[in-house]
Amino acid sequence: MRFRSLRTKLAVIYAGLFALVMLAAAAASFYTVQRNATRLVQDEMAAMAAVFDRIWALNARQMGDAADILSRDFGFRAAVATRDVPTIESALDNLRQRFEFDIAFVIDQQGQAIGAGDILSGETIRLIETSLEARETPGGVVVLDGSAFHAVARPVRAPDHVGWVVFAYSLSSQGLNDLTELSAIPLEARLFWSAGDAGWQASRSDGDDWRNLLGETPGEQDVGYSLDREHLVSAIAVDSLSDTMSAVLVLQYPVAQAMAPFRTMMLGLLAAGLAGLAIILVGSWLIARGLSRPLQALEAAAGRLAKGEATSVAAPGQDEISRLAHSFNTMGEQIAAREKRITHLALHDPETGLANLQALEQAVRDLSDQGEAEQVFAIAVGIDRFHQVRGAIGFALSSQMIVDLAARLEQVCPDVCLGRVATDSIGLVLRAEHAATVEAVARQIVDLANTPVTLRDEPVDLHATIGIASLADTRQAGLTVIECAGVAIDQARQAQQRFARFDGTAYGDPTRKLSLMSRMSAGLSAGDLYLSYQPKYDFRTRSIRSCEALIRWEDPERGFIGPDDFIPMAEETGHILPLTEWVLDRAIADQVRLKAAGFDIQIAINISGRLISDPRFIDTALDRLRGRAGRICFEITETAVIDNPDQALAQMERLREAGIVIAIDDYGSGLSSLAYLRSIPAEELKIDKAFVLNLDESREDRLLVKSTIDLAHSLGLKVVAEGVETAESVAVLAGMGADYAQGYHIGRPVPLGDFLASLKGRSGDPDQRPASRAAS
Amino acid sequence: MMRLLSLLAALLVSGQAAAEDVTVRVTTPAGEPVAHAVVSLPGALPASPADVVHEMAQEDLRFDPFVLVVPQGAEVVFPNRDRVRHHVYSFARDNAFELELYGREQERSVVFDAQGNVPIGCNIHDNMIAYIRVVDTPHAVVTNADGVAVLEGVAAGPVTVWHPYANAENNRLVLDAPADGSTLDVTLDVHGRR
Numbered sequence: 001m002r003f004r005s006l007r008t009k010l011a012v013i014y015a016g017l018f019a020l021v022m023l024a025a026a027a028a029s030f031y032t033v034q035r036n037a038t039r040l041v042q043d044e045m046a047a048m049a050a051v052f053d054r055i056w057a058l059n060a061r062q063m064g065d066a067a068d069i070l071s072r073d074f075g076f077r078a079a080v081a082t083r084d085v086p087t088i089e090s091a092l093d094n095l096r097q098r099f100e101f102d103i104a105f106v107i108d109q110q111g112q113a114i115g116a117g118d119i120l121s122g123e124t125i126r127l128i129e130t131s132l133e134a135r136e137t138p139g140g141v142v143v144l145d146g147s148a149f150h151a152v153a154r155p156v157r158a159p160d161h162v163g164w165v166v167f168a169y170s171l172s173s174q175g176l177n178d179l180t181e182l183s184a185i186p187l188e189a190r191l192f193w194s195a196g197d198a199g200w201q202a203s204r205s206d207g208d209d210w211r212n213l214l215g216e217t218p219g220e221q222d223v224g225y226s227l228d229r230e231h232l233v234s235a236i237a238v239d240s241l242s243d244t245m246s247a248v249l250v251l252q253y254p255v256a257q258a259m260a261p262f263r264t265m266m267l268g269l270l271a272a273g274l275a276g277l278a279i280i281l282v283g284s285w286l287i288a289r290g291l292s293r294p295l296q297a298l299e300a301a302a303g304r305l306a307k308g309e310a311t312s313v314a315a316p317g318q319d320e321i322s323r324l325a326h327s328f329n330t331m332g333e334q335i336a337a338r339e340k341r342i343t344h345l346a347l348h349d350p351e352t353g354l355a356n357l358q359a360l361e362q363a364v365r366d367l368s369d370q371g372e373a374e375q376v377f378a379i380a381v382g383i384d385r386f387h388q389v390r391g392a393i394g395f396a397l398s399s400q401m402i403v404d405l406a407a408r409l410e411q412v413c414p415d416v417c418l419g420r421v422a423t424d425s426i427g428l429v430l431r432a433e434h435a436a437t438v439e440a441v442a443r444q445i446v447d448l449a450n451t452p453v454t455l456r457d458e459p460v461d462l463h464a465t466i467g468i469a470s471l472a473d474t475r476q477a478g479l480t481v482i483e484c485a486g487v488a489i490d491q492a493r494q495a496q497q498r499f500a501r502f503d504g505t506a507y508g509d510p511t512r513k514l515s516l517m518s519r520m521s522a523g524l525s526a527g528d529l530y531l532s533y534q535p536k537y538d539f540r541t542r543s544i545r546s547c548e549a550l551i552r553w554e555d556p557e558r559g560f561i562g563p564d565d566f567i568p569m570a571e572e573t574g575h576i577l578p579l580t581e582w583v584l585d586r587a588i589a590d591q592v593r594l595k596a597a598g599f600d601i602q603i604a605i606n607i608s609g610r611l612i613s614d615p616r617f618i619d620t621a622l623d624r625l626r627g628r629a630g631r632i633c634f635e636i637t638e639t640a641v642i643d644n645p646d647q648a649l650a651q652m653e654r655l656r657e658a659g660i661v662i663a664i665d666d667y668g669s670g671l672s673s674l675a676y677l678r679s680i681p682a683e684e685l686k687i688d689k690a691f692v693l694n695l696d697e698s699r700e701d702r703l704l705v706k707s708t709i710d711l712a713h714s715l716g717l718k719v720v721a722e723g724v725e726t727a728e729s730v731a732v733l734a735g736m737g738a739d740y741a742q743g744y745h746i747g748r749p750v751p752l753g754d755f756l757a758s759l760k761g762r763s764g765d766p767d768q769r770p771a772s773r774a775a776s
Numbered sequence: 777m778m779r780l781l782s783l784l785a786a787l788l789v790s791g792q793a794a795a796e797d798v799t800v801r802v803t804t805p806a807g808e809p810v811a812h813a814v815v816s817l818p819g820a821l822p823a824s825p826a827d828v829v830h831e832m833a834q835e836d837l838r839f840d841p842f843v844l845v846v847p848q849g850a851e852v853v854f855p856n857r858d859r860v861r862h863h864v865y866s867f868a869r870d871n872a873f874e875l876e877l878y879g880r881e882q883e884r885s886v887v888f889d890a891q892g893n894v895p896i897g898c899n900i901h902d903n904m905i906a907y908i909r910v911v912d913t914p915h916a917v918v919t920n921a922d923g924v925a926v927l928e929g930v931a932a933g934p935v936t937v938w939h940p941y942a943n944a945e946n947n948r949l950v951l952d953a954p955a956d957g958s959t960l961d962v963t964l965d966v967h968g969r970r
Contacts, residue, residue, distance in 0.1 A: 074865075074899045081867030158867045159897020159905040160940070 006295055010288035011281075018280040026273040033262050033269070038232070041185065041258040042223040045234040045251055048183045052236060052249065055182075060139045060152055063167040066099050067154035071165045080106060080165075081158035089115045095167075102170045103149060106156065108163040116166075119145040128153070131243040132164055140239030141193060141247035142168060143201075148191045151241050176249075185253060193240065193247040230255055294321045298328055305332050308339070348419075351399050354406050354426070355419030357482065363417035363429045364481055368471055371431065376471040377438045379428040380485035381409065381449050384463040384493070386424030397455045401462065402426065404455075408448045413441060425489065427482050435470065435501070442466045446498045465492045466499035473502045517575050519555065520566055524582050529553045531586050532749035533603070535758070536720060536740045539733070544762060546602035548635065548742060549587045550749045551579070567608070576608045577617055584624055584632075590752050591631060599759045604633035604663060609640025613647040622658050629659025635686065637665045641676050649679055656681040663720065668708065677715065685712040689723020689743070696728045706736045713737065798930050799959040802923040802937055809923025810939060810964050812843040814909045816916035817953065818933040821847055831855060832896065832906060834862050839896065839906030843940065845916045846888060846908060853885040863899035868892060871910065893940070893947070905969065907940040941966045 003009035070076055070091065079087035092104040092115040105116030107129055113120040124144070132138045132153050139152035151168035155161050176189040192200045223234040234251040259266075297313050298321075304311040311332055315325035347359035355363075360378075367376045383389065383405070390398035406426055409418055413428060421427035432438045449464035467488025471481045479487065484502040491507075492500030523529050533547040553561040570576040587603045594601050611617040625632055634655060641648045652662055663684035664677070668691055677685075687708055691701045705721065712719045721733045724743030733741055747758060798817060802810040830850050833840045835857040846852060854875055856862050865874040870890030877900075878884055888894060888910045898904040909916070917925040938948040943965040954960045 072902065078867055082872075157897070157902065157905075158895070159902070160895035162867075 005292065007285075007288040007292035010291060011284045014284035014287065015277075015281045018284070019277055022273050022276050022280070026269060029269050030266060033265055034259070037259055037262040041232055041253060042234075044183070044185050045187070045223050045232060045253060048180070048185070048187055048251060049234050049236045051182055052189075052251075056150070056238065059150060059169065062099065063101065063150075063152040063169070064137055064139060064154065066095055066101075067152055067165050067167050070095055071154040071156045076165075077156055077158040077162070080108060080156045081162045083108060083110075085114055092165075099167070100169075101167045103144065103151070103168040104166065106163050106165050107153075109161075116144075127242050127244065128166075129164070131241060134243075138241060140241040141171065141191065141245070142241040143193055143195070143245065144168070147172065148193060148247070153241065180251070186257065187251045187253050189249060189251050191238075191247060191249050193245055195242070195245040225255070226252065232258055291321070294325060298325060301328065301332070305335065310336055351395075352403050352406070352420055354403070355417065357419065357421045357427070360417060360419040360421060360427050360429050360482055361480060363419075364471065367429060367431050374470060374472045375431050375433060376481065377430055377432055377435070378469050378471075378481040378485040379430070379438065379442055379445065380421060380425050380467040380469075380482065380489050381405065381428070381445060382422075382425040382465050382467065382486070382489040382493075383449075384465055389460075393455065393460060397460075400455055401453055401460065404453045405449060405462065405464070408451075409445060412444050412448060421482050422486060425486060427485060429482070435468075438468055438470075439499075439501070442468055442499045450498070465489050465497070467492055467502065468499065469502035473504055516561075516566060517569060517573050520553070520570065520575060520579070523553060523555060524579070528555055529582070530751060531583065531590065532751055533590070533601075533755040534742060534749040535747040535755070536604075536742045537724075537730070537746045538740055539738060544601070544747075544759060546604060546633065546740070547755065548604040548606075548749075549583060549590075550606075551583060552749075552751075571608050571610050576610060577614070580605075580607060580611055580617065581620060581624075584621060587632065588624060588628065591628075593752065594756065594759070597756055597760075599756070601759070602631055602633055602661070604635050604661075606665065607634045607636050607640075609637055609643070609648075612636055612640045612651055613644045615651060618651045618654055621660075622654065625658065625660060630661060633661035633663050633684065635663045635665040636680075636682075638667070638670050638673060638676050638680075641680060645676075645679075649681075652681050664717075666722075668704070677711075682717060684720055684739075685717045686720040686722055686742075687738075692721045692723040692729060692733075692743070693725065695732050696726060702732065702736075705733070705738075709736050709738055796930055796932070798927045798935065798953055800919070800925045800927070800935060800937065800962055801959055802919050802925070802939075802962045802964050805963055805965055809919070809921065810966055811919050811921050811923060812841075812907075813919040813923070813925070813937055813939040813942075813962075813964060814843060814845045814911070814916055815919060815925040815927065815962075816845070816911050816913050816936045816938070817927055817930045819913040819915045819931060821849075821912060821914055829853060832908060834858055834864070834898070834904070837901050837904060839904055841918070842906050843918050844906070844908045845918055846910055847914060847916075848891045848910055848912045849887065849889055850910070851885050851887045852908060853883065855883065856880045860900075862901070862904070864896055865899055866894050866896045866908075868894040871908075893938075895940070909938060935960060935962075937962050937964060939964060939966050941968065943967055 003012070073091075076088070076091050078084070079091065088106050092106065095101070096104040103116065103119070105120070106114045107125055108114060111122065111125055111129065113125050128142065132155075135153075137152070137154070140150070142149050142151045148171040149168035150171055151166055153164045153166045156163045156165055171191045176191065180187040180189045190202050192202050194200050223232065225231070226233045231252045231254050233253075236249045236251070238247050238249050240247045294313070301311045301313045312329045313325040315322045315329065347356060347362070348354065349356045364376060364378065383401070386398065389401070393401075402420060406418055406420070409426060409428065413430065416428045416430040418426060418428050430438070430441070432441075445466055446464075449462060449466065452459040452461050454460070467485040467490075469481050469484030469488055473484045474481050487507055488500050488502040491503050492498065520529070530552050531549045532552050533549055535544040536546040536548065537543075538545045551563055551567075553563075553566065555561055567576070570579050583605055587605055591601065591603050636652070655662060661684065662680065662682040663686055664680060664682045665686050666688045667685050669688040685708070687705055691705050691708075694701050695705060709719045718739040719737075720740040720742055721729075721738045722742050724730055724733065724741040725745050727745060729743070730741055730745060750758065800815045802813045802815070804810055826847075828850075830844060830846045830852040831854075832844050832852050833855045837858060837860070844852065854864055856878060857880060859880070861877045861879045863875065863877050864884070866872055870892060871886075871888050871894045873886045875884045875886070888908065891910045891912045894908040894910060896906050896908060915927050915930045917927055919925040932953055935951045935953050936948055937951065938946075940947060942948060949962065949964060951960065951962060
């Protein structure tokens with residue numbers, strides 16, 4: 001059994017056990033009383049049976065004595081011997097009246113009953129006679145004309161046997177009841193007899209009702225219950241005058257009557273039992289309630305504690321439950337304290353004790369819940385060059401610097417929520433009706449945050465940049481307002497401002513970038529990306545012998561997407577590797593087509609700096625370019641070497657050994673380190689178009705280009721001039737000894753078909769176009 | 777065995793003396809000898825009674841003998857040899873008599889004229905009982921303790937065996953006499969006194 005409540009459980013178990021004991025006690029009492037009562041009645045009945053036996057014997061003797069006297073009377077004997085019927089009858093009558101017998105008769109030797117009237121049939125007489133012969137002093141029950149009698153018989157001898165004298169009294173119910181009146185208990189008696197197989201018969205017509213009192217064999221029964229168990233029955237076997245008949249005297253006593261004196265006792269027991277049970281039930285319930293009440297209080301308190309509510313339970317007394325309640329209270333307090341500490345840790349910066357980013361974000365949520373999102377602002381104060389400052393003054397002092405700054409900010413904005421949101425920045429969250437208000441605050445902060453702080457009595461310069469963002473800004477940027485403020489700091493620094501409002505447009509949409517990459521991957525399969533080829537003019541052969549492959553993306557939905565819009569992103573997201581592999585495959589395939597059309601063109605491919613130091617890419621590139629020595633050129637910017645020079649140079653060496661031409665791209669626009677120029681195993685140098693575009697007008701550019709060409713030549717490099725847009729430039733570069741020219745003047749980047757067509761157009765007079773341009 | 781041999785010798789001797797002797801031996805079905813049985817064969821009584829005294833004595837509160845067989849018309853004396861007095865009677869139909877209290881000095885006799893069975897008792901002493909068998913033949917003998925009765929010089933005829941307690945009609949059996957004077961074995965079922 002499962003209980004949902006301890007109280008019920010205790011109450012049920014206690015009450016159940018007690019009730020069980022009570023029940024057992026009651027059952028035992030009941031059984032004992034019942035047994036004693038039964039035994040008392042049985043004893044009484046047994047005593048009664050004994051009394052009956054004596055009376056029976058007494059009657060038998062009395063009758064026997066009378067019969068003896070009569071049977072030995074000489075005159076009577078003479079009368080019987082001579083069959084003097086009137087004399088016999090008168091003598092019998094005389095004696096019957098004297099002794100109050102019901103019946104007296106003589107059975108003579110002829111088998112005639114004298115003095116019995118006609119109640120005896122010849123058969124009965126013969127039966128009695130036969131039975132009498134073998135007996136000394138015959139006596140017992142005899143049934144005459146359907147009624148039972150107690151009879152005795154004595155032989156009449158004169159001197160030989162001449163007959164029997166028989167005396168009898170009726171065993172009617174009246175006679176038996178006279179007998180039972182002697183008993184202390186109201187017994188009733190009936191006589192039953194059975195002759196042959198006739199079954200038991202009673203002396204009265206109501207004998208049928210008594211039949212169920214009898215056991216199977218009444219003669220063997222001592223004292224017991226009747227068949228219907230409503231009477232106690234004692235059957236006493238009594239003699240029968242006839243051998244073929246058995247007789248029993250049945251004494252019966254209604255059980256209900258026998259038990260009546262004990263019923264009061266039983267009722268008393270029952271009442272006591274019920275009262276006891278009731279007391280136990282109430283008591284058990286009270287005890288259980290006393291036990292379970294504090295437990296329920298504890299359970300409820302535990303529930304409250306689980307929900308994080310502060311709670312305590314009353315703990316009166318000194319028992320285990322009180323101690324448990326006390327322990328529970330202590331535990332609750334400790335949990336609360338710990339929770340407070342954990343919450344504090346979770347929401348505070350352990351270094352400075354200021355609120356942390358989470359706390360501020362919570363503050364933003366609280367504020368935004370209170371009103372319109374447009375009115376929630378975050379100000380981020382970023383300490384400039386914090387890492388350097390920290391490196392200079394140490395962690396402890398730099399933390400102190402932040403704490404001091406926070407204290408200043410609190411003075412200005414006492415009601416705003418303030419916290420350390422990054423290593424070098426403090427965030428403020430506030431609600432303002434207009435952005436202008438916030439900007440005014442920001443301006444105040446700018447002054448405060450750019451005033452030196454005193455650390456260990458030493459003034460330290462403090463410079464900070466402030467970013468402002470509104471909760472409204474976060475919608476498109478996918479950042480929190482505090483992050484937006486942080487981004488605004490970067491944007492301010494980029495703009496060389498002390499503070500800036502977050503510019504969502506400038507920030508772009510990072511999620512859009514990612515979707516752009518998946519779009520690009522799809523576009524590669526769909527053929528939205530293709531290669532355009534821009535020819536390089538060879539000054540020496542005055543022909544087009546090489547070109548640069550440039551990636552183009554014509555998105556069916558977004559239209560033309562410039563390489564600047566997706567290449568950097570591809571580099572950042574790792575998509576540059578499959579993209580470059582695709583370009584490589586495309587270029588090789590196109591080169592084969594060009595060759596088939598009769599044009600042996602070297603194709604240059606731009607390789608991202610990230611890929612150059614990636615051996616995996618180099619492996620796959622070498623695999624693809626096997627057998628194409630000198631036909632493919634990798635254009636690489638110097639920056640590719642800066643991050644990991646050893647690795648990059650080693651990989652480039654592998655390329656060079658495989659016959660891949662390496663060109664240094666955009667030379668002059670970046671760091672243009674001479675050291676790298678020396679170590680990179682390049683064969684070509686491409687001068688950045690920024691120097692070539694204004695070659696016509698700028699003397700300085702001409703000088704730079706001229707000296708660069710000279711420098712390259714002296715290092716054994718060939719020079720490609722990019723951004724050649726005029727015939728004049730071509731002429732100048734030719735004069736400077738440049739090896740190749742690339743630019744709109746030579747040819748715009750065009751798809752392979754157009755590129756092939758232009759090559760064919762040139763084939764007649766390869767020099768015509770540049771020359772004519774140069775001439776014009 | 778010796779007894780049987782002597783009995784046989786006696787029979788042989790008597791066989792030589794008389795023309796026709798009948799020996800009857802009465803036993804119970806269990807083989808016990810039946811004494812006091814009256815064995816009789818028909819025969820004519822003499823005209824005058826023989827001068828024989830028949831005695832039914834009372835001694836030690838008993839009748840002696842238990843069974844007495846007398847011919848019709850014989851007189852039986854009832855001497856009292858006890859110190860006490862007796863009141864001898866019989867309610868036999870044709871031979872009823874009553875000898876009221878008498879002592880040892882008083883002589884009493886009764887003549888039995890009718891043949892038949894006469895049970896006699898004492899009114900004072902219930903246990904005293906005897907039987908007088910009145911017969912109409914001179915050939916009637918009571919079996920001895922061995923259950924044997926010898927009838928000498930009898931004519932041929934049916935043998936009647938009577939005993940007061942015989943389990944038979946009228947307490948008797950009637951049988952054919954043996955053919956050549958040999959012993960007649962009679963089996964008679966008897967009961968005790970009722």
